[in-house]
Amino acid sequence: MRTGDFKQTYGELVALTDSPPVWLWSAVLLLALFLAPYILNAYALSFLIIILITVVGALGLNILTGYTGLISLGHVGFLVTGAYAYAVAVSKYGLPPIAGFVAAGVVPAIASLVVGAPSLRLKGLYLAITTLAFSFIINTLILEARWLTNGARGISVPRPTLFGISFDSDAAFTYLCLGFALLALFATLNIRRSRVGRALVAIRDNDTAARVMGINLHTYKLLAFVTSAFITGLAGALYGIYLSFVSVEGFPFLLSIEALAILIVGGLGSALGAVLGTILIVLLPEATRLVFNLFSAQMDAMLTTGAQELKSMLYGLVIILFLRFQPRGLVGAWHDIRRFWVHWPLRY
Amino acid sequence: MQYLIQLLISGLAIGAIYGLIAMAFAVIYKSTGLVNFAQGEMTMIVAYVAWTISTTISGNVFVVAFGAIMAAILLGLVIERVVMRPMLGEPVFSTVMVTIGLAVILRSSINFIWDAYPHALDLGVGRGIVRIGAIGVRTGQIAVISTLLLLLAGIWAFFRYSKFGVAMRAVAADDRTALLMGISAARVHGFAWAASSAIAGIAGVFFAMSYDLSPAMFQLGLKAFPATILGGLDAVLGSGLGGLLIGITENLAGGYVSSGMKEVAGFLMIIIVLMIRPFGIFGERDIERV
Numbered sequence: 001m002r003t004g005d006f007k008q009t010y011g012e013l014v015a016l017t018d019s020p021p022v023w024l025w026s027a028v029l030l031l032a033l034f035l036a037p038y039i040l041n042a043y044a045l046s047f048l049i050i051i052l053i054t055v056v057g058a059l060g061l062n063i064l065t066g067y068t069g070l071i072s073l074g075h076v077g078f079l080v081t082g083a084y085a086y087a088v089a090v091s092k093y094g095l096p097p098i099a100g101f102v103a104a105g106v107v108p109a110i111a112s113l114v115v116g117a118p119s120l121r122l123k124g125l126y127l128a129i130t131t132l133a134f135s136f137i138i139n140t141l142i143l144e145a146r147w148l149t150n151g152a153r154g155i156s157v158p159r160p161t162l163f164g165i166s167f168d169s170d171a172a173f174t175y176l177c178l179g180f181a182l183l184a185l186f187a188t189l190n191i192r193r194s195r196v197g198r199a200l201v202a203i204r205d206n207d208t209a210a211r212v213m214g215i216n217l218h219t220y221k222l223l224a225f226v227t228s229a230f231i232t233g234l235a236g237a238l239y240g241i242y243l244s245f246v247s248v249e250g251f252p253f254l255l256s257i258e259a260l261a262i263l264i265v266g267g268l269g270s271a272l273g274a275v276l277g278t279i280l281i282v283l284l285p286e287a288t289r290l291v292f293n294l295f296s297a298q299m300d301a302m303l304t305t306g307a308q309e310l311k312s313m314l315y316g317l318v319i320i321l322f323l324r325f326q327p328r329g330l331v332g333a334w335h336d337i338r339r340f341w342v343h344w345p346l347r348y
Numbered sequence: 349m350q351y352l353i354q355l356l357i358s359g360l361a362i363g364a365i366y367g368l369i370a371m372a373f374a375v376i377y378k379s380t381g382l383v384n385f386a387q388g389e390m391t392m393i394v395a396y397v398a399w400t401i402s403t404t405i406s407g408n409v410f411v412v413a414f415g416a417i418m419a420a421i422l423l424g425l426v427i428e429r430v431v432m433r434p435m436l437g438e439p440v441f442s443t444v445m446v447t448i449g450l451a452v453i454l455r456s457s458i459n460f461i462w463d464a465y466p467h468a469l470d471l472g473v474g475r476g477i478v479r480i481g482a483i484g485v486r487t488g489q490i491a492v493i494s495t496l497l498l499l500l501a502g503i504w505a506f507f508r509y510s511k512f513g514v515a516m517r518a519v520a521a522d523d524r525t526a527l528l529m530g531i532s533a534a535r536v537h538g539f540a541w542a543a544s545s546a547i548a549g550i551a552g553v554f555f556a557m558s559y560d561l562s563p564a565m566f567q568l569g570l571k572a573f574p575a576t577i578l579g580g581l582d583a584v585l586g587s588g589l590g591g592l593l594i595g596i597t598e599n600l601a602g603g604y605v606s607s608g609m610k611e612v613a614g615f616l617m618i619i620i621v622l623m624i625r626p627f628g629i630f631g632e633r634d635i636e637r638v
Contacts (some may be wrong), residue, residue: 071441073448104523118619121626125383126583129573130622131614136570142613257452263446309456313535316456323442324434 014193033178035170045170053284054176054236056184057264060231060273065260066269067197068224069204070119071128074135075232077115078108080251081138082233083240083288088148101237103228108233110227111138116225121217132154135256136327139248154247157240179237185230188271191227200224204269254312261315265322267329276330284318285311353483353631355603356596362560363595364496368551368578369572370587371499372544377581379516379540382440385447386427387548388569389454392547394420395556395565396462399469409471416553417546420517424545426539436534449567458563468631492554499547500588507584520582571598574614578621579630586630 007013017023036048061075085107090100115134142149149155159168160176167176191197193335199220202210211217240246258281266277288310326333369391376384384390387388399417405411430449433442459462477484507513518526519536527533555568575594579586602610621629 071444086431118623122622125440126577126622126626128444129383129577130569130619132573133612133619137612137619140608143540144606170446254452257448260445260448304559309459312452313456316452319452320431320446323446323449327438327442 016193034175037174042170045174047282049170049177049242051173051278052174053235053242054179054262054278054282055181055275056177056238057232057235058278059184059188059261059267060228060233060235061259062263062269062271062274063231064189064224064228066263066274066295067192067200067204070221070222070224071125071260072131072228073128073256073260074131074133074138074254075228076251076253077131077135077211078112078229078232079236079239079255080135080142080145080248081108081111081229082236083246083251084142084149084155085233086237087157087240089244090160091155091157092148095163100160101234103235105230108229108236111230112154112225113222115204116222119225120221122318132256135253142248152248154245154250156245157243173242177242180238181233184234185271187231188274192271196220196223205253212339238259254315257312258315261307261319263329264319265329267331270329270331272334273329275332280330281315281318284314288314304347322323352602353602354518355599357483357489359596359599360592361486361492361595362599363575363592364492365551365555365568366572366575366595367496367553367588367590367591368492368499369548369568370575370591371503371584372548372551373548373572373576374579374581374584374587375503375544376540377576378520378584380432380537381520382443382447384544384568384580385444385545386451386454387572388566389451390420390427390545391548391552391555391568392458392563392565393423393454393552394545395459395469395552395561398469398491398549398553398559399556400462402469407471412471413553416549420546420549421542423549423614424541424543425538427545428541432537432541436537451569455563455566464563466560466562468560471555471557476495479610486558488554488558495550495554496588496591498584499550503584512536512539557589571614577618577628580628583628583630586628590629 009233013019033048037045040048057075057079060078061072064070064072064075082104086100086104087093089103090097095103111255115131119130121128143151145151159166159173161167162176165172167173192201198209200223202213203216203217203220203224207217236251240250243250262277262281263274265280266273266275322329328335369387372391373384373388376382376387394416394635397419401415402412405415427450434442435446472549473494478487478490482507507517515526515531516536516539518529518531523533526536551568552565555565564591571594572591575591576587577589577590578593579588581587594617597617598610598613601613
């Protein structure tokens with residue numbers, strides 16, 4: 001019987017997981033995701049694609065808000081920058097999609113330096129409002145720079161062909177999104193257990209103490225901004241490709257709130273939490289619709305007219321309820337269940 | 349020259365509305381230490397209630413004003429009691445996120461309770477024009493600017509001289525010590541929410557009178573952020589003046605540069621100001637003890 005969790009080397013402590021069943025179940029999940037495009041119908045597949053794209057964006061925000069504790073209300077700014085960087089590079093200048101994806105990461109990363117630099121002096125709520133300002137300024141810039149972005153008319157984006165493989169069909173595009181989601185997941189997990197990740201978490205927990213320990217606040221805060229914007233920009237490019245059209249209206253301010261809701265619902269500062277939160281938030285409107293559908297067709301009619309309002313109302317309600325009753329999010333709930341399962345009938 | 353003066357006057361009028369909402373932000377920040385992201389939405393709801401009163405009960409200015417202020421106070425008290433009070437003692441990040449959640453809920457509730465179309469709030473006053481030399485000023489504009497100045501003076505006196513105002517400052521400075529001195533923090537918070545909601549509601553009614561009522565009105569709250577940041581989150585008077593400054597800047601940028609600039613002039617301005625003074629122009633510097 002396992003009597004405790006004893007780690008003898010540092011490598012064991014920072015390993016992704018020490019339990020073979022976790023690897024096994026992860027492999028099963030991965031296999032299921034690979035088979036999903038063959039089994040699911042088009043409607044269900046669209047949800048899978050949205051979930052995979054949103055996971056990338058949520059993981060990006062998680063580095064900034066979850067790990068480093070810097071609240072960003074303007075993450076949609078990076079999302080839209082990434083989408084436009086890809087669209088301009090591929091549709092406007094005819095560059096290969098690979099170059100488009102590189103641009104979708106690099107351009108928001110550079111933009112993040114512009115926001116990150118003033119943020120080094122700001123704290124908490126002042127920073128949140130500065131990022132909010134940034135996202136509005138970006139929108140105006142995009143609308144004003146008509147020679148580059150077509151202004152309010154937007155740019156249409158074709159599905160890419162990478163390494164001779166066409167990602168034209170939804171099934172093939174799912175694999176592309178799955179690839180990016182896996183990359184983002186492993187990138188954030190590995191950042192978290194590296195020297196950089198520990199520095200970021202130290203800044204979140206107590207920045208004065210972190211500074212005394214020799215962590216350069218400026219470097220690491222900027223690093224968090226750049227990494228977060230890079231990953232979020234990629235998510236933006238994927239979202240733009242999925243919509244096959246990039247415009248400012250396609251990226252409303254509500255997306256920033258949705259991203260924060262995902263992190264809170266999942267559990268702040270945890271990659272697993274970002275994934276669980278994404279699944280819940282993306283499926284929430286659909287689940288609500290199904291439940292209402294059971295009651296009556298009349299309510300269903302009301303929902304179709306006010307679908308967008310209902311969706312945002314649900315986000316708001318979920319944020320408030322989770323913060324009040326389960327501040328550690330779904331990950332916290334999962335840990336509680338696991339502890340109960342392992343230690344029953346003992347309390348701990 | 350006349351164009352400039354006209355721009356300045358309409359800038360002052362819209363700036364006074366921003367200033368009122370910014371003061372509402374500051375009143376809550378000063379006594380509870382959090383930014384209420386739902387302020388713009390509360391402004392919008394009060395304006396809609398005023399419109400409902402004017403169309404169903406009576407279009408009399410005083411009836412509508414009284415009803416709107418009462419509704420605003422009620423709204424503030426209910427939100428404080430039901431949503432914010434249970435979050436007492438939680439980290440600032442959580443409470444601020446709760447106000448963001450609240451903002452999203454209130455914003456979409458407009459479409460369920462009222463509708464998505466713009467309405468005019470016509471009380472039969474405020475549209476007359478007073479001529480000063482060659483320049484015409486609407487009476488509504490004069491009314492909103494003087495309301496702002498009166499409220500600024502009133503609030504300054506309240507925080508300076510009244511017993512409850514001093515109690516609010518004590519809770520803001522250190523809520524635990526204030527509790528030991530026999531001040532009820534819960535009552536102070538409730539009062540702050542009611543007062544802030546009433547101030548924002550007045551701003552909403554003024555806005556609806558001179559412009560129109562629409563579900564996009566919550567953006568007033570976003571516009572007022574630069575004002576309150578400019579003045580300093582904890583400076584009630586600074587926020588009011590910051591509003592006037594933002595209103596003028598915005599109008600000048602719109603009049604001389606481009607309409608796109610008008611939208612973001614305030615945001616650009618706070619980014620520059622925060623680079624130089626991270627706590628706003630009138631805000632108190634936060635001194636940390638290690």
